[in-house]
Amino acid sequence: MTSTSTPQGLARFNALEESAALAALHEVCASTAWARRLLADRPYTTVDDLYAAADAAMSGLTAADLDEAMAGHPPIGRPRPGDPDSTREQSGMACAPDRLKAEMLELNLAHQEKFGHVFLICATGRTGEQMRDEARERLGNTPERERETVRTELGKINRIRLARLVEADRQPRRP
Structure with missing residues (x-):
């Protein structure tokens, strides 16, 4: 493979039928607008091109689109049963x-009550204590600041999930 060729996993994603690609993107992010934007920009030559498109799509999401994306995430401390990614x-x-689990449940409930959505954080690589501390701190946010923090955290989560999606040896789930 030369440096100008498309990586195998990305080439496989580019070649997916539209419905399968859309389903794979929904595994990354529950926002239909985000997934459709990435789908419309295919094919991607590099993973960096895919990430740039993901970031651009995330920055363009409306409040309703962000709500849809957040609805795809279970509360911290309660991963979705049967979901290995969660x-x-x-x-x-x-x-x-x-x-700590009980405290995180209380913080999740306080966050839900104040902001109307789950406490969303890119949890990968973070300890329970780090997530708890971030949840405490973010309860002091204004709704506007929290929404932008959520947008940033979703972008981080999406990049991690996109990286797994386009790994050379990973096959997307079929719809």
Whole structure:
């Protein structure tokens, strides 16, 4: 493979039928507008091109689009049953002591009450304590600031998930 050729995993994503590509993108982000924007920009030559398109699509999401994207994420400390991505991403809470899990549940509820959506954070690589501390701090945000923080966190999550999607040996799930 030369440096100008498209990486194997990205080439596979580019070649997917529209419905399969859309389903794969929905595994990355639950926003239909975000997924459709990435789908419309195919084919991608480099992974960096895909990331740039993802970032541009994220910055253009409306409040309703962000709500749709957030609805695809379970609360921290309660990964979606049977979802290996959710479990892996939230692994920092898996071995947390019960008191920390209970505190995180309280913070999730306070966040939901104040902002009307789940506390969303790019949990990959973070400990339970780090997530708890961030949840505490973000309760002090204004709704506008929290929405922009969520946009940033979603962008981080999407990049991690896109990287897994275009790995050379990973096959997207079929619709």
